[in-house]
Amino acid sequence: MGPARRSVPAALRFLGGLSVPLLLLCPPAAQGDCSLPPEVPNAHPTLSDHDLKSFPEGTTVTYKCNEGFVKVPGKPDSVICLSNNQWSEVAAFCNRSCDVPPRLRFASLKRSFSKQNYFPEGFVVEYDCRPGYRRNQTLSDKLTCLQNFIWSTPDEFCKKKSCPTPGDITHGHVSVTTDISYGASISFSCDTGYRLVGSASSYCSLVDQAVEWSDPLPKCQEIVCPEPQEISNGIIQNPRKTYVYQQSVKYQCNPGFTLIGENSIYCTVKDDLGEWSGLPPECKENSQISKGMPTVQKPSMASVPSTKVPSAPQKTTTVNVPAKQTSAVVPRATTHFRSTSSHKGRGTPSSDANIAAIGHTCITLTVLLMTLVTIG
Numbered sequence: 001m002g003p004a005r006r007s008v009p010a011a012l013r014f015l016g017g018l019s020v021p022l023l024l025l026c027p028p029a030a031q032g033d034c035s036l037p038p039e040v041p042n043a044h045p046t047l048s049d050h051d052l053k054s055f056p057e058g059t060t061v062t063y064k065c066n067e068g069f070v071k072v073p074g075k076p077d078s079v080i081c082l083s084n085n086q087w088s089e090v091a092a093f094c095n096r097s098c099d100v101p102p103r104l105r106f107a108s109l110k111r112s113f114s115k116q117n118y119f120p121e122g123f124v125v126e127y128d129c130r131p132g133y134r135r136n137q138t139l140s141d142k143l144t145c146l147q148n149f150i151w152s153t154p155d156e157f158c159k160k161k162s163c164p165t166p167g168d169i170t171h172g173h174v175s176v177t178t179d180i181s182y183g184a185s186i187s188f189s190c191d192t193g194y195r196l197v198g199s200a201s202s203y204c205s206l207v208d209q210a211v212e213w214s215d216p217l218p219k220c221q222e223i224v225c226p227e228p229q230e231i232s233n234g235i236i237q238n239p240r241k242t243y244v245y246q247q248s249v250k251y252q253c254n255p256g257f258t259l260i261g262e263n264s265i266y267c268t269v270k271d272d273l274g275e276w277s278g279l280p281p282e283c284k285e286n287s288q289i290s291k292g293m294p295t296v297q298k299p300s301m302a303s304v305p306s307t308k309v310p311s312a313p314q315k316t317t318t319v320n321v322p323a324k325q326t327s328a329v330v331p332r333a334t335t336h337f338r339s340t341s342s343h344k345g346r347g348t349p350s351s352d353a354n355i356a357a358i359g360h361t362c363i364t365l366t367v368l369l370m371t372l373v374t375i376g
Contacts, residue, residue, distance in 0.1 A: 034081035037061040042069045042094035043077070055081045065094035070118045098145035101125045106133045106158040107141065119145045129158035132182040132206045161211045163204035172196070172220040180204060182211045190220035193245025195272040197221050225267035225274035233257045233283040243267045245274070253283035260284055 033054040037045050043063040055061070062078040065071050075093035082088060098119040101109055107127035119125070123145040129135050139157035146152060160181040166174050172190040180186070187201045198218025205214045224242050228249040234257065237250045248266040253259045261281030268277050 033057065034059065034085055034087055037079050038087055038090070040090055040094070041092040042066050043092075057081050057083050061087075063090075063093075068096065069094040070097035073116075073118050095120060096149055098123065098149045098151055101143055102151060102154070104154060106130055106156060106160075107154075121145055121147055121149065127154075127157075131209060132161055132211055133158040134161050163211050163213050166202070166213065167217060169217055169220055171222070172218070174217075182206070186213075188218050193223055193269055194220040195223055223269050223272065223274045225276060228265070228276065229280050231280050231283055233285070234259070234281075243274075245269055249276075249280075251281050251283075257283040257285055258289055 033056055035054060037047075037055070040063050043065050045061045045063050047061065059081040060078050064077075071077055072093050072095050076090055077093050079087040079090050095118075097117075098121075100117065101113065101119070103109075104127060107129050110126045110128055113125045125143050127141050127143075135141070136157050136159050139155040141157045143154055144152045160183065162179070162181045163184075164180075166176075166180065166186055168174065169188060169190075171194045172188060175187045175189065176184075177186065178184050182204050185201055185203045188196060188199070190196050196218050197220070199215035200218070202213045202215040202217075204211050222244050224244055225247075228236060228239075228243065230236070231251055234251050234253040237252050239249075240247070243249065245267055248264045250264040251259065252263070259281050260283070262278065263281060265280060266277045267274055269275070
């Protein structure tokens, strides 16, 4: 009993004057109350600022995993203050985990793993191919949580399904942009002179669990020009019931009429519609054409008479010579000009004829001079 009695005064002597302040800072827990909840590995209690440092009997405190850790399913994450001022026991329930498995374009996580959020090291998940894809049995459809808590790299174990071969279009073309697998598109076009009847494109889309083209192949319809225009006083040579691209119409005038313009027009295409290359010609009466034409002045040229003596009598001129007071009749040299019209196919008078005419004129003048000298 002696040593026990001495222990209390020794403790008081050790605390000295600090015994009273310590009692005020750390008051003893009330009967049935618990102190701060115990520490849990990789977790912390969810306490508010106004929580006391003592907790009445029956108080429940819940823990939350620290960042980078995930709660292990099935393990408790809270403690309860018991009647003996002690907290209930709790085992570590937070552990490292991979993130949620990646979302794949060609596959989806199996339903059994869809609601799970804890994936420890070595955990394996499986996938199913998405609609429009088929399983490649040579590749694995599983992913594993590795030691560094990163998922293994997935193989492309699901391949796109392919639509049926689209086929061909009469008088048209099928253009495949990439391929004919799920999600791909193709386009259609027609040859010149044909119009597209139907959709201009189609997509390989999902139908139930299979893939099919969204639109059927279109048709290419031949474009027809309107009926050619008739012309007055003329006809269409060898007429057809219909005229299509590049076919022509040839016109002919009735007798006594002349065709004005091009004698033929042809069928062309613009904006998927048929139209003629131009207006038809006209047929005009020949007499109207001649009356309507302006008179053309024909070129004329002067022609000096040749050595041939004209049949008409030459006009004479009386010359008075004052020295002899004798009158003499002297023939007057005359130069005749004749207007000749140039005709198609005929040329101008030759240079030899012109020289002969000039020579004749010179002889006449010489005779006249000699006569005047004689008289004088």
